[in-house]
Amino acid sequence: MLLEGQEGMSAVNTDELAQAVREAERRVLKIQTKLHRWACDDPRRRFDDLFNLVADAGFLLVAWDRVRGNKGARTAGVDGRTPRSVVAEQGVEDFLDELRAQAVFAYLSYYTWRTVWRWLRRKHRRSSRKELRSRYCGGAWWPASQDRELCNPEKVGTTRYRDRGSIMPPPWPTIEEDRQAA
Numbered sequence: 001m002l003l004e005g006q007e008g009m010s011a012v013n014t015d016e017l018a019q020a021v022r023e024a025e026r027r028v029l030k031i032q033t034k035l036h037r038w039a040c041d042d043p044r045r046r047f048d049d050l051f052n053l054v055a056d057a058g059f060l061l062v063a064w065d066r067v068r069g070n071k072g073a074r075t076a077g078v079d080g081r082t083p084r085s086v087v088a089e090q091g092v093e094d095f096l097d098e099l100r101a102q103a104v105f106a107y108l109s110y111y112t113w114r115t116v117w118r119w120l121r122r123k124h125r126r127s128s129r130k131e132l133r134s135r136y137c138g139g140a141w142w143p144a145s146q147d148r149e150l151c152n153p154e155k156v157g158t159t160r161y162r163d164r165g166s167i168m169p170p171p172w173p174t175i176e177e178d179r180q181a182a
Helices: 016-041 057-069 083-089 092-123 129-136 175-181
Strands: none
Touching (some): 016 057, 057 083, 057 092, 083 092, 092 129
């Protein structure tokens, strides 16, 4: 049975992941071609904001497809996992969503560090990097004092819940609980 607007389509179920990969590959190739053309036209051009491409779902899907198709795909990576084990244990979508979240938090961490570090360098122009690290970072690179540390977004834990429904109570009080408390 075909629905309205699906007249030209096959009634057979197709592999949605393969279709998504093909569409993502076309889009990624288009963006790569555009970036290449811009770089050739102006060799001094700077591409400042490429992070949105790194965390893009299409780019991650194409990268996943290439890694899965490599000769070494049966060998575990530095995390001890093979593409086959990722598919079996977690699923591709969940894995890529987690990877994207990690990339976003890593970028936020870098942005936070860079902003604070630039502020310190502007404020203390005569101090060397070593002196600034010693004074404001305790000898390390992340700004901290004896009792406080700058929030590191990369260390924030994230948990995804598929179906909250009635399984998990909401974190805020319900209207009934507010009435009982009053």
